[in-house]
Amino acid sequence: MAANMSLIKNEMPAQKAEIRNKNFKEVTLGYVKEQAIDEAKRCLNCKNRLCVTGCPVQIDIPAFIKEAAEGNFEAAYQIIVKASSLPAVCGRVCPQESQCESKCVRGIKGEAVAIGRLERFVADYHNANSVDKAARPLTNGHKVAVIGSGPSGLACAGDLAKKGYQVTVFEALHLAGGVLVYGIPEFRLPKAIVQKEIDTLKDLGVEIQTNIVIGKTISIDELMNEYGYEAVFIGSGAGLPNFMNIEGENLKGVYSANEFLTRINLMKAYMDNGMTPIQKGQKVAVIGGGNVAMDAARCAKRLGAEVSIIYRRTEKELPARLEEVEHAKEEGIQFLFLTNPIKINGNEDGWVNSVICQKMTLGEPDASGRQKPIPIENSEFLVEADCVIMSIGTSPNPLIKDTTDGLATHKWGGIITEEATGLTSRKGVYAGGDAVTGAATVILAMGAGKNAAAAMDLYISGIEV
Numbered sequence: 001m002a003a004n005m006s007l008i009k010n011e012m013p014a015q016k017a018e019i020r021n022k023n024f025k026e027v028t029l030g031y032v033k034e035q036a037i038d039e040a041k042r043c044l045n046c047k048n049r050l051c052v053t054g055c056p057v058q059i060d061i062p063a064f065i066k067e068a069a070e071g072n073f074e075a076a077y078q079i080i081v082k083a084s085s086l087p088a089v090c091g092r093v094c095p096q097e098s099q100c101e102s103k104c105v106r107g108i109k110g111e112a113v114a115i116g117r118l119e120r121f122v123a124d125y126h127n128a129n130s131v132d133k134a135a136r137p138l139t140n141g142h143k144v145a146v147i148g149s150g151p152s153g154l155a156c157a158g159d160l161a162k163k164g165y166q167v168t169v170f171e172a173l174h175l176a177g178g179v180l181v182y183g184i185p186e187f188r189l190p191k192a193i194v195q196k197e198i199d200t201l202k203d204l205g206v207e208i209q210t211n212i213v214i215g216k217t218i219s220i221d222e223l224m225n226e227y228g229y230e231a232v233f234i235g236s237g238a239g240l241p242n243f244m245n246i247e248g249e250n251l252k253g254v255y256s257a258n259e260f261l262t263r264i265n266l267m268k269a270y271m272d273n274g275m276t277p278i279q280k281g282q283k284v285a286v287i288g289g290g291n292v293a294m295d296a297a298r299c300a301k302r303l304g305a306e307v308s309i310i311y312r313r314t315e316k317e318l319p320a321r322l323e324e325v326e327h328a329k330e331e332g333i334q335f336l337f338l339t340n341p342i343k344i345n346g347n348e349d350g351w352v353n354s355v356i357c358q359k360m361t362l363g364e365p366d367a368s369g370r371q372k373p374i375p376i377e378n379s380e381f382l383v384e385a386d387c388v389i390m391s392i393g394t395s396p397n398p399l400i401k402d403t404t405d406g407l408a409t410h411k412w413g414g415i416i417t418e419e420a421t422g423l424t425s426r427k428g429v430y431a432g433g434d435a436v437t438g439a440a441t442v443i444l445a446m447g448a449g450k451n452a453a454a455a456m457d458l459y460i461s462g463i464e465v
Helices: 033-040 061-069 073-080 087-093 115-129 151-162 191-203 220-225 257-265 291-302 322-330 442-460
Strands: 143-147 166-170 207-209 231-234 254-256 283-287 306-310 334-336 339-346 352-365 371-375 381-384 387-390 429-431
Touching (some): 033 061, 033 115, 061 073, 061 115, 087 115, 087 191, 087 442, 143 151, 151 191, 151 231, 151 442, 191 207, 220 231, 231 442, 254 257, 257 291, 257 387, 291 306, 291 322, 306 339, 352 387, 429 442
Parallel strands (some): 143 166, 143 231, 166 207, 231 429, 306 334
Antiparallel strands (some): 339 352, 352 371, 352 381
């Protein structure tokens, strides 16, 4: 089989910007078979598999791509799912450019192999063509509980179910998926894709109970002492929004990005028959520069608004994925860099009507290693807005730590764990994902869930880690 030595990736088909910014259909359309095979042939199948070292869940990347290059897509899928419980999700939302693809040797003199696009194609091919359900393993007689059905919880549940554990996932909302369903918009991650991945876990024997708020409906102590769960994994995420504590944040028309996206993604507020109202602003200001800010801005644009993203550093420091920034620009979203809001103004009825901003300059690096933004005196200016979305980060909800005896946490709310195992200060209780690290990526959360699952298996088996 001849290698494809092209220096550039096969282009990803996508909706045109002027069309997609008016609908919530998926932006990228995915490879067809011929593109997938051609792209897979760009892989050199290196002996030193550097790409695998960049994957938090350690997918055997060269092996699955080799099968894809030969057109053996189902075989490629089976290789992926040995390591990942959510391949169709990860192929869409993981930052491959800073992980596996950043290690690819083809990237030295050209573009890396499109590992993420190939993972997406292989998973989608399986979902479209396979009629067989995942085989349920024989039970080993042990019960474990998983709190939260986001990426870390689902990864942990999937790995334990494959080992024969009776796994129950407790989800606070009415629909499983965590941030995958309430946080990431339909145009980036169709919810039917998430549901398909969850259905596969159910086929493995994972039970999912929704509308159960751990710490309120039931406590971790009760799960272990009264219901017989031998170990518990906390993957409750970081859903508590942060605010700037500036004047005007309590005005009508000011949203946290969490609320705005939850109304749109989970409750379908963008649809005529949606389950919750949403303000469809004419001029929307989004404060922040991460992936969540891009998601909120692109949603607001699809609701018909003129949208500006306000970010206090330069474009170079934007924490969002490059692809998401490029898509936002293409869709007509404006960026105000080196700009920081200092006050939100309202009208006599209590609704937002503008934001007072201040220009910034960059000084010496701060604790994060990025240059610290410094206000420029007498540089204030007005940005008109009838809706403001605050997207400056989130923290773990304090409910679990406040209702669980002996669970050590950081001052900012994150659960303290052993890095390699996810073990908390409570025997038999493990944690991972955003509940430990604060807001991070889907694949890092999955990696933490997998590590904890391995440690929980050893713990229940009586093997000292």
